[in-house]
Amino acid sequence: xxxxxxxGFGALELEHLVLDYTGTLTFDGxxxxxxxxxxxxxxxxxxxxxxxxxTFGTATNELSGxxxxxxxxxxxxxDVQKEAYVRSxxxxxxxxxxxxxxxxxxxxxARLGIAVTGHEGCAVETLLAADLQVVNILDALxxxxxxxxxxxxxxx
Numbered sequence: 001x002x003x004x005x006x007x008g009f010g011a012l013e014l015e016h017l018v019l020d021y022t023g024t025l026t027f028d029g030x031x032x033x034x035x036x037x038x039x040x041x042x043x044x045x046x047x048x049x050x051x052x053x054x055t056f057g058t059a060t061n062e063l064s065g066x067x068x069x070x071x072x073x074x075x076x077x078x079d080v081q082k083e084a085y086v087r088s089x090x091x092x093x094x095x096x097x098x099x100x101x102x103x104x105x106x107x108x109x110a111r112l113g114i115a116v117t118g119h120e121g122c123a124v125e126t127l128l129a130a131d132l133q134v135v136n137i138l139d140a141l142x143x144x145x146x147x148x149x150x151x152x153x154x155x156x
Contacts, residue, residue, distance in 0.1 A: 002045050002095075004147050008156040009131075012112060014046060016089045017144075018082075020098035021052030021059055023120040025137055029056025036066055038141045043067035045144055046095070051082050051106075078102040086110050097140050104129040114140045 002014040019025060025035055039048060048068035052059050063070055073081045083105035086094050096103070096110035101123040107113030108129035115122050115130035116137050127133055132153055134140045143150040 002144055002147075004151060006151050006154045009154040012095075013093060014095050014111065015093040016049060016095070017042060017046040018049045018051060018086055018089070018094055018096045018106060018110065020082075020100060020103045021050050021063075022055045023099045023118060024097060024103075024116050025050070026056075026058070026062065027119050029058040029062070031062045032137060035137060035141075038138055038145075039066050039068065042141050042144050049085070049089070051085060053078055079105045082106040083109055095144075097137070099123070099126060101125060107131075114143070116140055 002012065004012045025031055042048065049071065050063060050068050051071050051073060053074065054072045059070055059072060071085065079102040082103060086096055086106045086109050091109045092111045094110040095112040095114065096106040097114045097116060098107060099116045099118055099120060099122045104126040107115060107126060113130040115127045115133045117133060118136050
C-alpha cells in the first residue's frame with residue numbers, strides 16, 4: 001500500500017500499479033534497462049499489473065522474474081478493456097502508467113495517471129488525460145520509491 005497526502009491534490013491510498021507494456025516498459029518488445037529490478041522494488045509497495053496486446057510476443061518471457069500479474073488482451077477496443085480493468089480493481093486505489101492512445105482512458109479513470117514520453121513518444125490525448133508526465137518509466141517508478149518527488153510535483 002502506498003499512502004501520501006498531497007496539498008491541493010488530496011490523499012493517495014494506492015494498492016495497484018497498472019502498466020502498459022509496449023512503449024512504456026519496453027522498446028521494440030524488450031524491457032528497458034533496469035526496469036525489472038525497479039518493478040520488483042515497487043512490488044514491495046504496490047500490486048503490479050501489466051496490460052498488453054503483446055505486439056512483439058515477448059511479454060511473458062520479458063516479465064518473468066517480476067512480481068506482477070500479466071494480462072494479455074486482444075481485439076480492437078484495448079482502451080475500453082484497460083479502462084474496465086482499472087475499474088475492476090477500484091480506480092481510486094490505482095495508479096496507471098502508459099504512453100499510447102489506448103492508455104488514455106485508464107490514465108483518466110485511475111486516481112493517479114502518469115504519461116511516459118519515452119522512445120516512442122506519447123499520444124497527446126493520453127498526455128492530457130494524465131495527472132503528470134515523465135520522461136521514462138524509471139522516472140515514473142522512482143516517484144513511489146522517493147515520494148517527496150511526487151508530492152513536490154503535484155502540490156499547489
